[in-house]
Amino acid sequence: MSLRLVFMGSPDFSVPCLKALVDAGHDIVCVYSQPPRRAGRGKNERNTPVHDAALELGIEVRTPKSVKSEEALNEFAALEADLAVVVAYGLILPQALLDAPRLGCINAHASLLPRWRGAAPIQRAIMAGDDVTGVEIMQMEAGLDTGPVMASVSVDITPETTVGSLHDELCEAGAKLLVEAVAQLEAGTAKFIPQSEEGIEYAHKLTNEETRIDWSLPARKVRQHIHGLSPFPGAWFEMQTPKGPVRVKVLEVADSxxxxxxxEVLDDKLLVACGKDAIRIKRLQRAGKPVMNAEDFLRGNDLTEGAIIA
Known part of the structure; x- marks a missing residue:
């Protein structure tokens, strides 16, 4: 058997979940995604990754700016879905919409709740130095990521973990978990456990002010900060050149x-002093240039022993 589903999601993270539900044989009657936005040098309108994936799968796509109007709610209810599946959609859903599907709405969230509720859970877990994170499937309710949890999977965070690598691990684990959770709902065997009232943390949206590297922090904290922003939006420092300061993103480092x-640059292989210990820079990107390893970067940029970066 299969369920009649509405899928609601926008970024790359959501795409494996959509495809996994299709592969599992469920009937995706409609996909909701964020509206196309202008991006790139030409400022052309671009669909979200979920939008494009749905079109490739031949699924109807809707991109309302809001789902709170009476018209939008009526259109949603008319789909007569068994269940709505939400994965990083990006809009607040009113209670009337959450109540419309026969089995309600579930959400796949990239953290171990109640830690890191909110917009940037993958980044915040690395930046905070967590040893483990994961994906949880919860029943949606009016609060922000507050609903009871029905399924969970954990993923370790190591000193080498970046947002990019963790994103990919959680995508794969989350898609598999979601299919299992939907099967439980279909079979009527799902059990929901309320979230703890302790250990609540909010993964607030990242700000531009947070991206500059503070070398006065201990090396461990500097590494967590850099890896928690790699590859996007990227932690950065300024390098002095004959033409003035240039911004350089740091994408991969190791404690040393x-x-x-x-x-202070401590050697000719990009070892940089921190408030305690040091960081060995392994991959970086000068503004307007491709990503390079440290050896290639140093061939064209003067960051020798004794230089100061800020």
Whole structure:
């Protein structure tokens, strides 16, 4: 058997979940996604990744700016869905919409709730130095990521983990978990457990002010900050050049021993002193240039021992 589903999602993270539900044989009657937005140098309108994936699958796509109007709610209810599946959709859903499907709405969220409710759970988990995160499937309710949980999977965070690598791990794990959760709902065997009232943390949206590297922090914190923003939006420092300061993103680093003033380059292989210990930069990107490893970067940029970056 299969369920009649509405899928609601927008970014790359949501696409494997959509495809997994289709592969499992469910009838996706409609996909909701964020409206196309202008992006790139030409400022042309671009669909969300979920929008494009749905079109490739031959599924109807709707992109309302809001789902709170009476018209939007009536259109949603007319789909007569058994269940709505929400994965990083990006709009607040009113209670009337949550109540419309026969089995309600479930959400796949990229954290181990109640830790990291909100907009940027993958980034915040790495930046905070968490050892583990995961994906949980919860029943949606009016609060922000507050609903009872029915399924969970954990993924380790190591010193080498970046947002990019963790995103991909959670995509794969989350898609598999979601299919299993929908099967439980279909069979009537799903059990929902209320979230704990302890350990609540909010994964607030990232701000531009957070992306600059603070070399005065201990090396471990600097590494967590850099990896928690890699590859996007990217943590950065300024490098002095004959033409003035240039912004350089740092994408991959490793903790190392070293001593010096914060931001001081300690050798000719991009070892940089922090408030405690040092960071070995492994991959970085000068503004307007491709991503390079440290060795290639140093061939065309003067960051020798004794230089100061900020």
């Amino acid at each position: 021993l070293g001593e010096g003033n914060a931001g």
